[in-house]
Amino acid sequence: MGSIPAYSSAPGESESEILFGVRQPKTDVEWSKIGFTPFQVKSGTWSQPRWVQEPYLKVHGLSPALNYGQQAFEGLRVFRSESGSVQLFRLASHAARFARSAAAVDIPAVPADLFAKSVRLAVQLNSDFVPPFEGGCSMYVRPVVFASSPTMNMYTAEEYTFAVLVTPVGLLYGATGLRALVVEGFDRTAPKGTGAFKVGGNYGPTIPIMGRARKQGYGLTLHLDAETQSFIHEFSASGFIGIKAESAETGAPPTMVIPKDEHILPSITVDSVGQIAQELGWKVEKRPIPFTDLGDFSEVYTVGTASSLVPVSAIERESTGERFAFTVDAQSPQSAYARLTDRLQGIKRGLYKEPWGWVEELDGVALRNDIERITNTGSVKSPE
Incomplete structure (x- = not known):
C-alpha cells in the first residue's frame, strides 16, 4: 500500500x-x-x-x-x-x-x-x-x-x-462464466455452528481450499451440507442461485431457486436478486437443494457483495466424476442473467427506481x- x-x-x-x-x-x-x-x-x-x-x-x-x-x-x-x-x-x-x-x-x-x-x-x-x-x-x-x-x-x-x-x-469477476469445484473432505461450518454469521473463522480455513482449486483451473469452490454432503449450501465466499429456464411451450416464467438452511449466511445480495426476480414476475423458491437437482438448472450464479452476480459455467465433483454444465449468456437481453444484472446494477447506480427503499443518496x-x-x-x- x-x-x-x-x-x-x-x-x-x-x-x-x-x-x-x-x-x-x-x-x-x-x-x-x-x-x-x-x-x-x-x-x-x-x-x-x-x-x-x-x-x-x-x-x-x-x-x-x-x-x-x-x-x-x-x-x-x-x-x-x-x-x-x-x-x-x-x-x-x-x-x-x-x-x-x-x-x-x-x-x-x-x-x-x-x-x-x-x-x-x-x-x-x-x-x-x-x-x-x-x-x-x-x-x-x-x-x-x-x-x-x-x-x-x-x-x-x-x-x-x-x-x-x-x-x-x-470488478472481481467477469461475465464469461466460472468453473466450480465441490469441496470434499472439509466442512466450512459445523452443524449448529457459526455458518450463518460473517465471522473470520468461517473464511480463513477456506483460503487453502480455494487456492488449491485455483491451481486446478477452478474459479470457485462449492460447499455442501456438513451432515450428509448431499445438499447445496454456498460458495466459499458468496451465495448460490439456480435458475430453471422459462418454458417455451407454456410461456411460464423462469424459476429462481435459493438454498435454505440455518447454517447458510443470509446473503443480502441473494435476497436482493430474489426480490428483483419476484418483481419481474418470476417464481422464487427458497428450499433445501439436493446436489442432484443441479441438472434441473439452466443457469447458476455466484452471488455476493464483492462478486455481485456472476454466471457459473460448470460444477464438478471429483469423487464421483459428476459434471453439470450451465448456460452462460451475458449478452442476450433475453437471458435470465442479463435481465437480473441489468436491474440489480441499474438500481445500485440510480438508473431504476426501486420500491423497497434500498438506495440512499449520501448527504x-x-x-x-x-x-x-x-x-x-x-x-x-x-x-x-
Missing part, C-alpha cells in the same frame, strides 16, 4: 465544499483509509467515531481478535450515479447482519445508527475515491469489529474496536456537525 495522498482542492473550490460536497472521483486510487471507535466494558458504551488517515490499526498482540478470532465483519458497496451523486445500497440490512454476527462471538452490538453514521462518514470524507459512473467500478466498504484489549485466557475482553475501512475496487450536509468535530473544522462556514 502506498502513501496516502492529500486531497488537493480544485480551482475555485472552497474548504466548505471540500468537506460537505460530494467530490468528483480521483484519477489515482492507490489508497485506503479507516475510521474507528472503541467500546469499553467499564463505560458500557461506544465512543464517537474518529477519522484516521491511514490503513493501519495498532492492536495488542494478546488481543482475543488475533489469538482467538473474536471478530466480525461486513462488506458493502458504494456506487456513483450518472448525475455524480454517491449511492449507498441496503445500509440498514448490513447493519442488522453485522449486529447478529457480532453477537455470535460475544461482541457488544454496534448500534444501527452508529454503524450507519460511521459508514456515511467514511464514505463522505473519501467521496473522491468513489469511482466514476462509467466503467462499473465502485467503493468497497469493510466494517469490522473485534476484541482489542489483551487477555491471556478466553474471558470477556475489556475493550472492543469498531472500524470502517474504504477502498475503491474494480454530506446532513453530516456537517460530525465532519466538523472529527476534522477539527468547526469554524468552516458554508459558501454564500
